Every structure is written in C-alpha cells, then in structure tokens.
C-alpha cells in the first residue's frame with residue numbers, strides 16, 4: 001500500500017529552504033536538468049543505473065514535471081532535486097516516494113529500474129510527490145491538509161497531461177472519498193488527532209481523502225465566487241507571496257484566505273480538522289454533475305455547477321510545449 005510510504009519528512013532547518021543559489025547548480029553541471037525558463041528540476045541518480053535506464057527515467061520525470069506545470073504554468077519552486085533510487089524488491093514501478101523539505105526541496109522516488117516508460121508514467125506516485133511542492137508546508141501540524149492536496153492534485157495533473165479523461169479523474173476522486181468513508185475504526189477521533197498519529201492508527205484513507213475532499217470543496221467554493229478565483233490561482237498567489245519560509249498548515253490557511261479575500265479556507269479547515277468521519281460529499285458531487293450508481297460515476301452537463309467541474313478538469317491551457 002503505497003500511500004503508507006508516501007510522507008513528508010519533518011524538518012526544522014528550514015529558513016534556508018528557498019534561498020538556494022543557482023551558482024551551486026552551475027558548478028555541478030548535471031546532465032539531467034529539466035528547465036522551465038529560469039526554473040530547474042535537477043534529476044539525480046543513485047549508483048547502479050545504466051545510461052539507458054537513466055535516459056528512460058529522465059524522460060519520465062520530464063513528463064511529470066510538465067504535468068506539474070499544468071497547475072499554473074510554472075514549477076512551484078525555482079529549484080528542486082528529483083533523486084532517483086533503485087528499488088531492491090517487488091515489481092511495482094514506483095514502490096516509494098517522499099518529499100524532503102530541506103534546502104533545496106528534494107523529491108525522492110524509489111523505482112524499479114526495469115519498469116518501462118509507460119509503466120512509470122502510469123504510476124501515480126510522482127504526480128503525488130510533485131503536488132506536495134505546491135504549498136510551502138513545514139510538515140508539522142495537520143498533515144491531512146498536505147496529504148489531501150497531493151491526493152487531489154495527483155489526479156488533476158494526470159488528467160490535465162492526458163493520462164486519463166475527465167470521467168476517470170472524477171471516478172478516482174470518488175473512489176478515494178468512498179475509501180475514506182469506509183474507514184471508520186477511529187470514528188471517536190477527530191481528523192486532526194488522527195493525522196498527528198498517522199503512524200500508529202494507519203487511517204491513511206480517511207486522512208488522505210478527507211484532505212482531498214477539503215481541497216475540492218475549497219476549489220468549488222472559490223470558483224463559485226465568479227471572480228476568476230480557483231484553487232490553481234490561489235496557489236499561484238501563495239507561491240508569489242509566501243514561499244520564502246516554510247509555514248504551518250494554519251499559516252497557509254490564513255494566507256490563502258487573505259489572498260482570495262475570503263473565508264473559504266479557514267471555514268472548511270475548522271469543519272474538516274474537527275470531523276469524526278469524512279464530511280458529506282454526495283450533494284457536492286451531484287451539484288457538479290457527477291452521478292454515481294453502484295460505484296461507477298457518470299457525468300452530466302445539466303447540473304448547477306457542471307461548468308465548474310469541467311473547469312477543474314480542463315484548466316490546462318497553461319501547459320507549455322517543450
């Protein structure tokens with residue numbers, strides 16, 4: 001169960017996080033740089049990869065980097081490292097991923113060296129880990145918020161880059177919410193408490209997908225304001241104002257409220273962090289034109305907010321050709 005292994009390592013060293021000097025990069029002269037204007041994702045390999053395996057893996061990371069740009073046209077951080085390690089067992093293409101938020105940010109991906117490019121692209125881990133970079137989170141409090149963001153965007157990124165269509169994107173989100181709804185063995189505890197103690201209660205489904213629902217609800221609420229707001233846009237504003245230092249979940253929420261001139265984030269935050277089960281989502285999905293029948297969803301374009309649903313899927317005009 002990959003989600004167990006996907007976490008964000010806490011770090012207290014962080015004030016230097018975003019102050020990386022490009023000089024260092026030039027001195028290293030890496031062969032595997034993915035650039036977007038002046039931004040760089042540097043791919044590094046552990047020992048043991050052949051030139052061919054490196055090239056294949058590099059193509060994959062490049063593809064996922066392009067997907068990451070489908071949020072607002074650029075990388076969330078100007079310089080980050082994607083560290084590739086080889087898996088010693090199992091046949092899964094990407095058995096493990098994590099983000100180390102040090103200086104600079106590092107996305108670690110453990111991969112099966114023999115996986116094909118297609119198998120690598122089909123695996124969700126890289127989209128999830130890259131999405132963690134969208135907020136300058138200090139990995140302290142309320143981890144459901146960060147895991148939720150990554151779980152929400154991993155599906156949006158894959159859809160926007162063309163890995164799957166709109167219906168499949170919503171199907172995957174719906175299935176996630178359903179898994180959370182069915183995980184009820186800690187229903188005496190609030191989400192906030194559960195995510196503080198994730199390693200002992202293993203309520204990953206409720207934690208990750210309650211979090212994803214939080215961001216979907218925020219996204220829909222922003223788009224209902226009809227002033228050009230969306231979660232993509234709010235995250236871009238956050239990048240522009242507030243990535244110099246790592247922030248706690250609560251600080252991120254406050255900033256997002258300020259940036260969107262709303263109370264959308266804090267009001268939902270209060271509701272979700274104190275929830276004893278995943279908050280209701282059926283009415284929301286219906287209003288978006290997402291119907292479900294025996295576990296399968298279908299889409300209609302006559303619901304009140306069908307246009308919002310499409311926009312969440314389709315806001316991909318920022319994709320830049322390399």
Ligand SMILES: [Zn+2]
Nearest residue numbers: 006007147150
């Ligand atoms: Zn994660």
